[in-house]
Structures are given as structure tokens and as C-alpha cells.
Amino acid sequence: MSTLTADPVPAGAYNSARRERAAADPASLVPALQELARKVRTSDIRMINRAQLGHIGGDFSVTDILATLYGAVLSVDPLDPAAPERDRFILSKGHSAGALYSTLAHCGFFPLSELNTFAQPLSALNGHPNRVKVPGVETNTGPLGHGFPVAVGHALAAKLQGSSRRTFVVMGDGELQEGSNWEAAMTASHYALENLTAVVDRNRLQQGARTEDTKQLEPLADKWAAFGFEVRTVDGHDITQLLQAFSGSTTGKPVAVIADTIKGKGVSFIEDRVEWHHKVPTAQQVEDALKELNQ
Amino acid sequence: MAPQGPDRAAGRGRAEGAEPVTTAAVKVPTFDCRKAFxxxxxxxxxExxxxxxxxxxxxxSSNLTGFRDEFPDRLINVGIAxxxxxxxxxxxANGGxxxxxxxxxxxxxxRALEQIKADVAYSRAKVVLxxxxxxxxxxxxGPTHHSIEDLSWMRAVADLPIVVPADPAQTRAAVRWAAANDGPSFLRIGRHPVPAVHPEGTEFVPxxxxxLTDGDDLxxxxxxxxxxxxxxxAEILRAEGIGLRVLNVAYxxxxDTDAVLQAASGTRGVITAEEATTTGGLGAAVATLLAENAPTRMRILGIHREFAPTGSTDFLLDHFGLSTAGIVAAARELA
Structure with missing residues (x-):
């Protein structure tokens, strides 16, 4: 279905590493996942500078979450990205496509060189992800409030089929202002979808201002609990905490992970600044950022 | 009030002034297509x-109580959402x-237009809407509960086939087709009673x-x-010596551009008729096709960007000229 295909060498390496990781002590995985996250950020900022377009702030807040999921949690195979029993992952905050593309490329879903085409005419790598063109993408996102209901459908399908596969969805925090998410939360809870994990990238900034100054989300954990979720609040840049948070439900309820993050995490002059929602770094800023990322 | 131009008075919209029509046909049984669905x-x-x-x-209202009773686990009710x-x-669909x-x-x-666009059609998810x-x-x-805009909205979405069955047999065929089709689709399942319009043994080719009738005039x-x-x-017009070719366009x-172009080239004029706003439905599709390929005299019957007054379905269909009389009046103008 996709117009891109796996890069066999990194895909093979990814698969063997994934098999090893399955048997490993979680603590031993952290350095490799941190290194994956560093590579993802490095490729992403270069890609955004080249395209002169992207969402660096939200990309960097979600990068450690993506690296942990793809590096150690999801059961997915870049050489067989449509395998029926794969785990499902949806990036509902589709504007962070750059972070997703960079993660998928480093895992071998398509060649790293394709990142050079990001946002170019006729590239598979559109400003928002397209499942028809990009292997590993499960649904086309971009308009906010769409990914969570689709994830609920994925999880329902697994349950109807008696499958143990899991579904993860990552939402932005500002995105929770869309009512469709709360429709989906009620459905997930009603159908007791313990195979579903909803992750909130809680960086506290949205496009124009802080979430709490735009339309207040707090008390956010209480909201998720009231909607029937097992709630886990973690540091979204602490891979050890993320690994624990992504373990299965212990209550039979769907899981909500509120990942406290910093928008633009990893680069001091980008971190927690509202203007970096979709500001494009200059060549000099890329150089400065890479120095920090490579420290 | 919407402007009442000469075209509208002449039968493009309401058919006020059109003579009431009675047919010689014996009252035939009618069906709610939701039951066949x-x-x-x-x-x-x-299966x-x-x-x-x-x-x-x-x-x-979707007539799914029988489905729920037989397949309780396979009836997903998300509530009013x-x-x-x-x-x-x-x-x-993604889950198989x-x-x-x-x-x-x-x-x-x-309510879900953007989900239909992004999650279903653009994502090529095999969902039967x-x-x-x-x-x-x-x-x-009333108009809050009428769905006359749906054909315009759905036609604006790429990669989304639209099927409007005309009777129970065609409804059954459409359900079978949609389940086998490789991609999403939108089925418009009628509630207002309709007679069976297809002869026994009609083959429904996707x-x-x-x-349904031959005729070389219109x-x-x-x-x-x-x-x-x-x-x-068509029956009434036959008595007047006007041969009306009736084409049922469910898809x-x-x-079906070949069939429409043949209808245009084989007659002196084309009337379209749909229970929908004329901004973007069947009439608009046919007009676009013919304007570009075979300019043809047309009458486009439907609702011309107007909210309906209070009334029963039959009253409203008559009110907007979506009636036997309305079609006859349009045909007399073109003949």
C-alpha cells in the first residue's frame, strides 16, 4: 500500500535489537533508547531546516515517548509493517510528523535518505502523516481530536478478535480541548479497553499560548480518572519512567499516561517557548542545537 | 425568502401551478429500504x-435490533457521539x-464530516458509511433532521463512492457490494416508502x-x-406522445458517465431528479459532465438552497416539485 519501502539493513538491525530487548532487563535499555532519541532529534532539526517548515517544539517534546515506544515497547516489524497482529500506534498530534518520520526512518521503515524529501513536491513525507504513503503510519492525522477515536476502534477490533495486540495513541495536551477525545474516552471506558494506552504529551503550550491560559485543562489527571482510566503521571523525558508507564493495565481499565514534557526539549533556546511551535531554525541555530544535542 | 426567479417558477424548483397528476396504475406495495438493509x-x-x-x-432508527439480538458483541454502540x-x-477497519x-x-x-474526510476517505479505511x-x-x-446536503458534502470528498439505492432489491445489492469493495463507501439508505422499481431478475452491476424505460425524446x-x-x-408522458427514458443512477x-452521455446524445434533453440540494449532488454531477462533453438542455430537480417548511415528506416532495407532476412539468418544458 505504501509508496516507501523498508531499508533492509537498518530494519534487520532494528528487528534483532527488538528481539534482544524483549528479553532484557528494562533498565539496561535506557542508554540505547536515549541514543535513539538523540538521533531522532538530530535528523529532525536538520530536516526542518532543509524544508523550512515543521513543528520543532512539539517534535522535541514527544521524541522520548516515540523512541521508547518504537525502541522497546511496540511489537512492529519494518519488514512487514502491515502484519495483522502488529501493535498499533497513532500519532494524533499529526503536526509532529517530523519526529515520527525521523523515528520510523531510524528504525528502518524507510531509508533515512528519504528524510531529505520532507515537504518537497510529491514527497511521501507530507507535512502531516499519510498511511497510504508511509509504512508504519496507521491513520492520517493532522486535524486534532481524530487519533483517539480511531485508536479506540483499533483496540475494539483486537478485543473482538481475541487478540493480545496493544494500541497506543499520543495526543497533544492542547488537543484535549477537542470534544471528540472525551467521546472516545467514554467509549474506551465503557468497553473496558485495557489493551489501550492513551498518552498525553503534556508540554503545557499550544500554538498561541500556555494551555492553562487558553482553556484550562487541569485537573487533568482527575479528568482522566473520572472518565474511567487508570492514570499514570510521569516525566515524559525519563525513559525508565516511560517504560514503566507503558506496561499493561493493572486494573482492567484503559490506561492514560500523562507525560510531563518540555516543548522543544533538548535545545536550551527552544525549550518552553511558545514561538517555537512552528518556528524554523536558521542554519546557525541548527549548528548551536546540534552542539547541545551531541553533548 | 429565497428569490423566486423565472427558472424556479418554470419548474426548476417548486412545481406550484403544475397540474395534479393521477396515474392509471393500481396502488402498488411500498417498502422501507432500512428493512432490506x-x-x-x-x-x-x-457469512x-x-x-x-x-x-x-x-x-x-437504523433498524439494527435484529442484528444486536443475533450478534450482541458485534454491535458497537458509541452512544450519541x-x-x-x-x-x-x-x-x-484498520484492525481487520x-x-x-x-x-x-x-x-x-x-457532525462527522471531517472524520469522514480524514479518517475514512483520505486514510482509505474500508468503512461502510x-x-x-x-x-x-x-x-x-424539520430541516435539522433533513439530510438534503449530504450528497453535496459527500461528493466533495475524494475517493468516496456514493450509492443511493432506489428500492429494496438494490439496497441489498448495495450492501453486498460495499462489504466486498476494496475501500470506503457511503450508502444512502431510504426510509420513505418506495415501490420495487426493478423487474424480477435485474442484474445490479456495480x-x-x-x-428502466426506453424513450428517445427526453x-x-x-x-x-x-x-x-x-x-x-414516463407513463403519463407516453400518453402525450413523449418518450421518456428513465435512468436509475444509484452510483x-x-x-456512470457512458450511460449519462448516451442518454444525452439519444434524446433532446435531460432532467435530473434527486431528493437533495442541487448545489452538488446528482444534478450537479450530470451538468458538469454534459457541459464539458455534450452541452444539453437540462432541468435540475431538487431543492435549491432552501430550508423546508413544515410538512410531511410527501407534502415536501410535492412542494419542491420532486413529484411525478414536477417531472412531467419539466419534461413538457423541454419537449
């Missing part, structure tokens, strides 16, 4: 355990199920219009509830 869906579900029905508290409804359908996402058409298409009780089937409940391209009215009009998108 539900029966065929149950039959399919018995294929990937079939699921997804609804928004509309178990009754249409955005969630369509998103869940897309996820079920074949979801029939069913809701009253105004709410399915209006079932718009129940479309057009003005909810009569006196994508193909069905020619053609009427009709869909859904309007097909039986077009047949009645509004993609349109």
Missing part, C-alpha cells in the same frame, strides 16, 4: 465474522473488521446505471426516491 447485513454477518455494525444510539462513531469505524457505521444521515455526514433516513424522510421534524436521470416517480411520469459517485 438490516436483513442483508444480518445475512452477511452470518463473515468480520462484519460489525457501529451506531450512535441509533439501534432502533458521531465524531467518535466514525473514528471508531476507521479504527475497526468490516464496519457498517450507521446513523441518521444528517448527523453522520454533518450508512446514512439512514436521508433527504426529507423525517418530514415534520457502478452502472440501470435503464431522459430523466433519477436516484433514490425519485426513480419510482420518474417511472410514473452517484463515481458516475
Amino acid at each position: 438490516a436483513e442483508e447485513l444480518i445475512a452477511l454477518a452470518r 463473515d465474522d468480520r462484519i460489525v455494525a457501529v451506531c450512535n444510539d441509533s439501534v432502533g 458521531e465524531q467518535d462513531l466514525v473514528g471508531v469505524g476507521a479504527g475497526l 473488521m468490516i464496519p457498517f457505521v450507521s446513523a441518521a444521515s444528517p448527523f453522520l455526514t454533518g 450508512c446514512g439512514q433516513s436521508p433527504g426529507m424522510a423525517y418530514g415534520e421534524l 457502478g452502472k446505471a440501470i435503464r 431522459a430523466v436521470v433519477a436516484t433514490g426516491t425519485m426513480v419510482s416517480r420518474a417511472l410514473e411520469a 452517484v459517485e463515481p458516475l
Whole structure:
């Protein structure tokens, strides 16, 4: 279905590493996942500078979450990205496509060189992800409030089929202002979808201002609990905490992970600044950022 | 009030002033297509355990109580939440199920339009969107519950076939086709009673219009509830010496362009008839095709950007000229 295909060498390496990781002590995985996250950020900022377009702030807040999921949690195979029993992952905050593309490329879903085409005419790598063109993408996102209901459908399908596969969805925090998410939360809870994990990238900034100054989300954990979720609040840049948070439900309820993050995490002059929602770094800023990322 | 131009008075919109028409035909039995829809869906579900029905508290109005009784686990009710409804359908499709996402058409298409565009059509998720009780089937409940915009909205979305069956047999065929089709679709399932319009043994070929009467003077391209009215009009006009070719176009998108072009080239004028606003439905599709390929005199029957007054479905169809009399009047103008 996709117009891109796996890069066999990194895909093979990814698969063997994934098999090893399955048997490993979680603590031993952290350095490799941190290194994956560093590579993802490095490729992403270069890609955004080249395209002169992207969402660096939200990309960097979600990068450690993506690296942990793809590096150690999801059961997915870049050489067989449509395998029926794969785990499902949806990036509902589709504007962070750059972070997703960079993660998928480093895992071998398509060649790293394709990142050079990001946002170019006729590239598979559109400003928002397209499942028809990009292997590993499960649904086309971009308009906010769409990914969570689709994830609920994925999880329902697994349950109807008696499958143990899991579904993860990552939402932005500002995105929770869309009512469709709360429709989906009620459905997930009603159908007791313990195979579903909803992750909130809680960086506290949205496009124009802080979430709490735009339309207040707090008390956010209480909201998720009231909607029937097992709630886990973690540091979204602490891979050890993320690994624990992504373990299965212990209550039979769907899981909500509120990942406290910093928008633009990893680069001091980008971190927690509202203007970096979709500001494009200059060549000099890329150089400065890479120095920090490579420290 | 909407402006009342000469075209409208002449029969493009309402048919006030048109003579009432009675046909010689004996009263024929009529059917609610939702029943055929539900029966065929149950039959399919018995054959294929990937079939699921997804609804928004509309178990009754989508006529899915029988489905629920036989397949309680495969009836997903998301409650009154249409955005969630369509998103869940897309996820079920991705997970290997074949979801029939069913809701009253105004709410399915209006409330969840962006989900239909992004999650279903653009994502190429094999979801069967079932718009129940479309057009003005909810009569006196008024324009909030009418779904006359759905054909315009759905036609604006790429990669989304649209099927408007004209009777129970065609409804069954459409359900079978949608389940087997490789991609999403929108079925418009009628509630307003219609007679069976297809002769016994009619073959329903996906994508193909069905020619129901011969006639070389004028053609009427009709869909859904309007097909039986077009047949009645053909009978009346035959007595006047006007041969009306009736084409049932259930596949509004993609349109059977060969059949429509043949109808235009084989007659002196084309009338389109649909229970929908004329901004972007069947009439607009036919007009676009003919304007570019075979400019033809036309009358486009439908509702011309106007909210309906209070009245029953039959009253409103007559009011807007979507009646046997309205088709006859349009034909007399073109003849």
C-alpha cells in the first residue's frame, strides 16, 4: 500500500535489537533508547531546516515517548509493517510528523535518505502523516481530536478478535480541548479497553499560548480518572519512567499516561517557548542545537 | 425568502401551478429500504465474522435490533457521539473488521464530516458509511433532521463512492457490494416508502446505471426516491406522445458517465431528479459532465438552497416539485 519501502539493513538491525530487548532487563535499555532519541532529534532539526517548515517544539517534546515506544515497547516489524497482529500506534498530534518520520526512518521503515524529501513536491513525507504513503503510519492525522477515536476502534477490533495486540495513541495536551477525545474516552471506558494506552504529551503550550491560559485543562489527571482510566503521571523525558508507564493495565481499565514534557526539549533556546511551535531554525541555530544535542 | 426567479417558477424548483397528476396504475406495495438493509447485513454477518455494525444510539432508527439480538458483541454502540462513531469505524477497519457505521444521515455526514474526510476517505479505511433516513424522510421534524446536503458534502470528498439505492432489491445489492469493495463507501439508505422499481431478475452491476424505460425524446436521470416517480411520469408522458427514458443512477459517485452521455446524445434533453440540494449532488454531477462533453438542455430537480417548511415528506416532495407532476412539468418544458 505504501509508496516507501523498508531499508533492509537498518530494519534487520532494528528487528534483532527488538528481539534482544524483549528479553532484557528494562533498565539496561535506557542508554540505547536515549541514543535513539538523540538521533531522532538530530535528523529532525536538520530536516526542518532543509524544508523550512515543521513543528520543532512539539517534535522535541514527544521524541522520548516515540523512541521508547518504537525502541522497546511496540511489537512492529519494518519488514512487514502491515502484519495483522502488529501493535498499533497513532500519532494524533499529526503536526509532529517530523519526529515520527525521523523515528520510523531510524528504525528502518524507510531509508533515512528519504528524510531529505520532507515537504518537497510529491514527497511521501507530507507535512502531516499519510498511511497510504508511509509504512508504519496507521491513520492520517493532522486535524486534532481524530487519533483517539480511531485508536479506540483499533483496540475494539483486537478485543473482538481475541487478540493480545496493544494500541497506543499520543495526543497533544492542547488537543484535549477537542470534544471528540472525551467521546472516545467514554467509549474506551465503557468497553473496558485495557489493551489501550492513551498518552498525553503534556508540554503545557499550544500554538498561541500556555494551555492553562487558553482553556484550562487541569485537573487533568482527575479528568482522566473520572472518565474511567487508570492514570499514570510521569516525566515524559525519563525513559525508565516511560517504560514503566507503558506496561499493561493493572486494573482492567484503559490506561492514560500523562507525560510531563518540555516543548522543544533538548535545545536550551527552544525549550518552553511558545514561538517555537512552528518556528524554523536558521542554519546557525541548527549548528548551536546540534552542539547541545551531541553533548 | 429565497428569490423566486423565472427558472424556479418554470419548474426548476417548486412545481406550484403544475397540474395534479393521477396515474392509471393500481396502488402498488411500498417498502422501507432500512428493512432490506438490516436483513442483508444480518445475512452477511452470518457469512463473515468480520462484519460489525457501529451506531450512535441509533439501534432502533437504523433498524439494527435484529442484528444486536443475533450478534450482541458485534454491535458497537458509541452512544450519541458521531465524531467518535466514525473514528471508531476507521479504527475497526484498520484492525481487520468490516464496519457498517450507521446513523441518521444528517448527523453522520454533518457532525462527522471531517472524520469522514480524514479518517475514512483520505486514510482509505474500508468503512461502510450508512446514512439512514436521508433527504426529507423525517418530514415534520424539520430541516435539522433533513439530510438534503449530504450528497453535496459527500461528493466533495475524494475517493468516496456514493450509492443511493432506489428500492429494496438494490439496497441489498448495495450492501453486498460495499462489504466486498476494496475501500470506503457511503450508502444512502431510504426510509420513505418506495415501490420495487426493478423487474424480477435485474442484474445490479456495480457502478452502472440501470435503464428502466426506453424513450428517445427526453431522459430523466433519477436516484433514490425519485426513480419510482420518474417511472410514473414516463407513463403519463407516453400518453402525450413523449418518450421518456428513465435512468436509475444509484452510483452517484463515481458516475456512470457512458450511460449519462448516451442518454444525452439519444434524446433532446435531460432532467435530473434527486431528493437533495442541487448545489452538488446528482444534478450537479450530470451538468458538469454534459457541459464539458455534450452541452444539453437540462432541468435540475431538487431543492435549491432552501430550508423546508413544515410538512410531511410527501407534502415536501410535492412542494419542491420532486413529484411525478414536477417531472412531467419539466419534461413538457423541454419537449
